[in-house]
């Protein structure tokens with residue numbers, strides 16, 4: 001009886017070790033502080049913001065994104081050209097090992113296009129990022145009208 005117990009335990013430890021190894025080779029991308037901006041109802045699109053943290057040892061490339069409330073999600077960045085702020089689509093986002101990449105108002109963001117309905121404050125939106133390693137990382141994003149107090153302590157307000 002004792003022998004069988006040990007064998008089962010060992011098998012359990014070994015499969016755990018294999019799973020961890022695969023996670024290391026794969027990607028170690030964390031998503032923090034994800035939120036979606038609640039705009040007035042009727043708007044077809046809105047933006048989502050989040051911080052990507054690469055805790056692994058290889059470059060992580062985000063190739064696309066999706067959200068449960070939108071037809072399509074694009075990666076956008078904001079550039080000023082001739083005094084106007086314009087959004088441009090990016091094909092991918094690269095996060096180097098150890099890097100924190102913040103997507104925030106006025107800069108890079110995820111654009112949620114073709115909303116079924118505008119999410120409202122207090123809702124959560126399921127956001128997923130598809131990586132070049134063929135894996136997917138998901139998070140639930142809070143819906144708010146603007147950055148919360150802890151985010152606005154740097155004194156910047158972008159609209």
Ligand SMILES: [Cu+2]
Nearest residue numbers: 076087109111
């Ligand atoms: Cu945009």
